[in-house]
Amino acid sequence: MSEPLGREAGTGMAPKESRLAVVGAGSMGAQIAQQAALHGLEVRIHDLSHEQLRRGLEANRSWLRRRVERGRLPAEEMEAALARVRPAVGLAEAVSDADLVIEAVVEDLEVKRSVFAELGRLAPEPAVLASNSSTIGVSRLADASGRPDRCCNMHFFYPPLVMDLVEVVKGPATSERTVERALAFARAMGRTPVLLRREIDGFIVNRILHMATQEAYRLLDAGVASFQDIDLAVEKGLGWPLGPFRLGDLTGLDVTYNARLQMYRTTGDPRYRPSPALEAKVRAGELGRKTGKGWYEYQRQES
Numbered sequence: 001m002s003e004p005l006g007r008e009a010g011t012g013m014a015p016k017e018s019r020l021a022v023v024g025a026g027s028m029g030a031q032i033a034q035q036a037a038l039h040g041l042e043v044r045i046h047d048l049s050h051e052q053l054r055r056g057l058e059a060n061r062s063w064l065r066r067r068v069e070r071g072r073l074p075a076e077e078m079e080a081a082l083a084r085v086r087p088a089v090g091l092a093e094a095v096s097d098a099d100l101v102i103e104a105v106v107e108d109l110e111v112k113r114s115v116f117a118e119l120g121r122l123a124p125e126p127a128v129l130a131s132n133s134s135t136i137g138v139s140r141l142a143d144a145s146g147r148p149d150r151c152c153n154m155h156f157f158y159p160p161l162v163m164d165l166v167e168v169v170k171g172p173a174t175s176e177r178t179v180e181r182a183l184a185f186a187r188a189m190g191r192t193p194v195l196l197r198r199e200i201d202g203f204i205v206n207r208i209l210h211m212a213t214q215e216a217y218r219l220l221d222a223g224v225a226s227f228q229d230i231d232l233a234v235e236k237g238l239g240w241p242l243g244p245f246r247l248g249d250l251t252g253l254d255v256t257y258n259a260r261l262q263m264y265r266t267t268g269d270p271r272y273r274p275s276p277a278l279e280a281k282v283r284a285g286e287l288g289r290k291t292g293k294g295w296y297e298y299q300r301q302e303s
């Protein structure tokens with residue numbers, strides 16, 4: 001476990017930043033907060049829904065308890081890490097002394113813009129404002145904050161307590177200093193950042209995943225191989241833990257379909273057009289694990 005950032009003051013370098021605020025305590029926000037706290041950062045977290053805030057923190061306790069049971073985290077570290085994530089009923093209280101704010105609210109442009117406008121008013125003037133959005137580039141949010149040079153994307157992956165990657169995206173107005181601070185924060189949270197020097201739809205990972213998945217569907221639609229054999233080929237030949245069809249069943253085929261559609265509409269690029277086979281699955285309500293059937297059947301365990 002790395003040292004808390006604040007303890008490194010006195011090394012001759014500027015004291016590092018260690019106060020994080022997270023807005024939105026859903027699937028992503030709660031775990032982002034907890035990941036930072038595991039690495040010694042002080043975190044405030046806020047959600048419009050008090051019930052969701054409570055549930056998010058409770059879910060974090062379950063995750064950490066499992067680590068303790070497996071001998072991967074000392075019990076006292078668990079309590080200390082949980083205590084470092086402090087819930088805040090109001091947004092002002094959550095962000096009043098933050099060095100970095102990570103926005104992880106619902107994927108809705110207008111909601112995010114209104115949160116960025118509030119953050120511009122309520123967060124300390126030097127604070128960096130980062131969005132965890134998967135699809136909304138910071139250029140569409142930054143102007144609402146009144147401090148576009150201090151805004152960027154910090155895109156974490158689900159589940160943030162496990163997935164060791166953060167895509168930091170420099171928007172057209174983002175300053176170099178903001179990029180450096182976001183990268184340093186990601187590292188301080190025990191995560192590996194990569195930098196996109198230019199904002200693009202889908203960032204890096206989803207862009208590559210989308211294209212690889214699209215190619216898999218193209219092979220299926222053309223009758224080149226069965227979906228089972230395409231999965232096997234990708235798993236054994238490329239070393240992916242799950243082939244594209246197994247992965248789609250896990251994520252939800254409706255989610256996969258909507259992501260394609262969104263990319264297709266945003267870019268107008270025919271390469272992103274959703275496959276007819278995928279569309280048929282969605283129309284049939286065969287959405288993957290959550291409906292018991294997608295590409296595979298899940299009555300008992302995965303077939």
Ligand SMILES: NC(=O)c1ccc[n+]([C@@H]2O[C@H](COP(=O)([O-])OP(=O)(O)OC[C@H]3O[C@@H](n4cnc5c(N)ncnc54)[C@H](O)[C@@H]3O)[C@@H](O)[C@H]2O)c1
Pocket residue numbers: 023024025026027028029046047048049052104105106107108111115132133134135155156157158
């Ligand atoms: N789920 C994923 O796999 C994933 C992965 C990477 C990035 N993301 C991105 O993370 C963000 C959050 O996704 P999620 O899956 O955690 O969503 P979620 O629906 O689980 O959580 C969103 C939370 O935001 C809260 N909220 C809504 N409006 C708010 C406001 N104005 N102020 C404070 N809280 C508000 C909701 O109450 C909810 O608890 C989205 O932008 C999404 O694109 C999601």
